[in-house]
Amino acid sequence: MNSLSDLLEAPYYQDAIQATTRQYNTGLFLQESYSPLSHLTVNLGVRWEMQRMQDYLGNTVLSINDNIAPRVGVIFDPSKEGRAKIFAHYGRYYESIPMNLAARGFAGVVACRVSGPRSAAPVRSSQAARC
Amino acid sequence: MDYVANMSNEKTRTNDITARWTAASSTGVGAWTRLWACTLNNSAIRPVFPAAAQVNYVEWDTTAASLAQFNPSVAGQCAANLATGFNPCAVYGYQSGGYGEMEDINAFPPGGTAQEHQHFSRAGLHELKYGFDGELVQYGDKIWYSGLDGARALVFTTGGDNTYYSLFRLPPGVQARS
Numbered sequence: 001m002n003s004l005s006d007l008l009e010a011p012y013y014q015d016a017i018q019a020t021t022r023q024y025n026t027g028l029f030l031q032e033s034y035s036p037l038s039h040l041t042v043n044l045g046v047r048w049e050m051q052r053m054q055d056y057l058g059n060t061v062l063s064i065n066d067n068i069a070p071r072v073g074v075i076f077d078p079s080k081e082g083r084a085k086i087f088a089h090y091g092r093y094y095e096s097i098p099m100n101l102a103a104r105g106f107a108g109v110v111a112c113r114v115s116g117p118r119s120a121a122p123v124r125s126s127q128a129a130r131c
Numbered sequence: 132m133d134y135v136a137n138m139s140n141e142k143t144r145t146n147d148i149t150a151r152w153t154a155a156s157s158t159g160v161g162a163w164t165r166l167w168a169c170t171l172n173n174s175a176i177r178p179v180f181p182a183a184a185q186v187n188y189v190e191w192d193t194t195a196a197s198l199a200q201f202n203p204s205v206a207g208q209c210a211a212n213l214a215t216g217f218n219p220c221a222v223y224g225y226q227s228g229g230y231g232e233m234e235d236i237n238a239f240p241p242g243g244t245a246q247e248h249q250h251f252s253r254a255g256l257h258e259l260k261y262g263f264d265g266e267l268v269q270y271g272d273k274i275w276y277s278g279l280d281g282a283r284a285l286v287f288t289t290g291g292d293n294t295y296y297s298l299f300r301l302p303p304g305v306q307a308r309s
Contacts, residue, residue, distance in 0.1 A: 012299060012300060012302075013281075013297060013298070013299055014298045014299060014300050015275060015280050015281065015283050015298075016273055016274065016275030016283075016298070017272075017273065017274050017275070017298050017300060018271070018272075018273040019271070019272055019273075020269060020270065020271040020272075021269075021270050021272070022267065022268065022269050022270070023266075023267075023268040023270070024265070024266070024267055024268075025242075025265065025266040025267075025268065026263065026264070026265040026266075027263060027264050027265070028261075028262075028263045029246075029260075029261060029262060029263070029264070030259075030260070030261045031259070031260040031261070032257065032258070032259050032260075033257070033258040033259075033260070034255060034256070034257055034258075035255050035256040035257075036254060036255035037255070096268075099238065099268055099270035099272075100236075100270070100272065102270065103270055103272035104272075107272070107300075108300045108301040108302075109274075109298060109299070109300060109301075110298075110299045110300075110301055111296045111297070111298060111299075112296065112297050112298075112299045113294055113295070113296055114294070114295045114297070115292050115293065115294040115295075
């Protein structure tokens with residue numbers, strides 16, 4: 001929960017925004033490749049993937065722990081001599097969240113807009129309260 | 132000096148250094164295999180002309196206007212063709228000034244995998260593989276706008292007004308509001 005002082009404090013102008021964000025990606029996997037016949041192979045597998053993201057202050061801002069990714073595949077060799085194969089595969093895949101998105105979203109950055117007559121100078125730190 | 136934005140074209144430098152290491156604790160059935168990998172990546176977005184980083188980027192947001200409004204030197208070439216009504220200098224937007232947004236990215240994602248294979252026969256051949264993998268992605272990002280210190284901004288001009296977009300940082304714990 002935000003403190004009262006945080007809520008009252010205005011964003012402050014920065015010439016440049018520097019932020020380092022971190023993401024921990026971990027996974028457990030299990031795969032079984034079963035060949036009941038010399039020309040037939042069935043692949044079964046599953047991955048359990050987890051993502052945890054930290055903002056530029058080191059606070060955990062996003063935690064995903066339920067990415068279950070099953071995989072099923074069948075390979076059949078009609079020639080029975082290793083000269084051909086018919087295969088099918090199904091899998092669910094999860095893409096990790098792009099870090100550039102994290103750096104923009106969890107770095108406390110806002111692009112402030114200040115409008116004024118064309119003669120006005122660009123916003124300066126002293127005008128932060130108008131942001 | 133005024134740099135036309137499109138002439139200070141984007142220049143991106145990207146460097147990658149990759150290291151991999153694989154080791155097996157033993158050979159044969161039940162061997163654990165470990166793989167560690169790391170790629171250092173950094174890239175930078177800069178203007179070709181360094182001086183363009185010292186000037187605010189300006190976008191003239193307007194409906195159809197004449198190029199002569201922005202570059203008076205071409206006014207003589209912008210007369211509309213009376214027969215066809217064709218205006219050779221109609222523009223819907225115009226960019227001038229400095230480079231705009233610049234960025235430095237440094238990514239360091241060390242990671243590794245450890246897995247074990249098991250082979251056995253039971254109503255056919257089985258190959259069982261299991262293990263875990265992990266990756267820690269550290270992503271350093273620095274962004275800034277062209278202009279002078281204390282007044283770095285993107286400038287959008289419409290009608291008689293300027294709108295300045297500058298970078299601000301929120302105090303810790305404060306969420307951005309739209």
